[in-house]
Amino acid sequence: MTIFCSHCHRPLQAQSCLPTRAKQAPSASRPFRSTKSASKARRDQINAELQALRSLLPISAQEKERLSYLHTMALVCLRLRGAQLFPPGLAPPAGPALGTELLSLLPGFLLVLSADSKLVYISENVAQVLGLSVVELLAQGDTVFDILDGRGGEEVHKKLLLAREEPGREVTFVSEMRTSKAFRLQHGGNRVVAVCGRFVALSWPPSPSSTAFLALCTPIVQSPTEGEAASQDDIFQSMHLLDMTFIDVTESVTYHLGYHREELVGQSWYSLLHPEDADLAAAQHRAV
Structure with missing residues (x-):
């Protein structure tokens, strides 16, 4: 059985004579704006301000480098x-040696x-x-x-x-x-x-x-x-794998680092370092 179109009297399998809707033009997509560069710029600015503040602290350069x-x-x-x-204008002048001597008393x-x-x-x-x-x-x-x-x-x-x-x-x-x-x-x-x-x-x-x-x-x-105080061991000894993972350490490590032996075995030595010292330690490790 063949069905014919009521408008053109042609089989429906043929091209339909019904008016087709015009294809809508795709809406213009909004431009994508990445905030990654702006966030990085803000972080860089904050880091620069913190470094400037750290440089003004009245402490040694070595202490400044270790500050987070x-x-x-x-x-x-x-x-x-x-x-x-x-x-500062009202504070009496006092040398660091005098201050240290007084504090020790x-x-x-x-x-x-x-x-x-x-x-x-x-x-x-x-x-x-x-x-x-x-x-x-x-x-x-x-x-x-x-x-x-x-x-x-x-x-x-x-x-x-x-x-x-x-x-x-x-x-x-x-x-x-x-x-x-x-x-x-x-x-x-x-x-x-x-x-x-x-x-x-x-x-x-x-x-x-x-x-x-x-x-x-x-x-x-x-x-x-x-x-x-002298009864405590003056040093502690440890053994490591090539990647500096602890495989053994003496019990006296508790007195010096505050960790028990069981807590350190299997842990990386690098996990105990300050993040800012990790690169220098890794370089010395490779040199060995």
């Missing part, structure tokens, strides 16, 4: 808060806080008390509560409020402070520190922006004696 961007920003913020409270380390409990200054001898450098402490946070054990934060907050309401009144609080992993393994926990200080108005009339909490932080549990 996070540590750089933490140190810059610390210096800015310190410059706001203690303008203290039973603890010095701590300066702003009115809102922000860290303003931590003396360099904090490493002898907590096993962490100033930079490592700043990586914990920018307030005093970030370097304290969380259990005593509320009591410390009350003490600081009391001292801020009555400038010149001395307050004392005892709390655990965060320490390095090696310190905790050696001593069984964080260090208990007695903080004794007062709020001091640095200008008149006093205001929150010109008031600082000056304190001496003294460890309650004394550091190990020289005889106890």
Whole structure:
């Protein structure tokens, strides 16, 4: 049976006489704009600014090279808060040798806080008390509560409020402070520190922006004696595959690096290095 078209009376298999719709012109596609180059430009600008800030820090060139961007920003913020409270023109001149000598005579380390409990200054001898450098402490946070054990934060907050309401009144609080992993393994926990200080108005009339909490932080549990420290192995030895994977290491590595032997076996030596030192270490490794 053949079906014919009612218009042209031709079989439908033939070319149809029905009007066909004109093909719509394809809509012009929107131009694709890549944001990759813009993002890279922003990252490069941020990196350049961070490098410029790092170059202004009053530390040695070797220390600057080891700073990550996070540590750089933490140190810059610390210096800015310190410059706001203690303008350079008002600070008494003091040589670095005198400062180091005085710090070595203290039973603890010095701590300066702003009115809102922000860290303003931590003396360099904090490493002898907590096993962490100033930079490592700043990586914990920018307030005093970030370097304290969380259990005593509320009591410390009350003490600081009391001292801020009555400038010149001395307050004392005892709390655990965060320490390095090696310190905790050696001593069984964080260090208990007695903080004794007062709020001091640095200008008149006093205001929150010109008031600082000056304190001496003294460890309650004394550091190990020289005889106890000497009982630890002075060095540790390790064996590696050609790609520097640990295959064995002496138990004394725990005292120096804070890792147990079982944690290191099978791990790459490169994973323990600072990222900025990896290229130099790889070059020396290839030379061997």
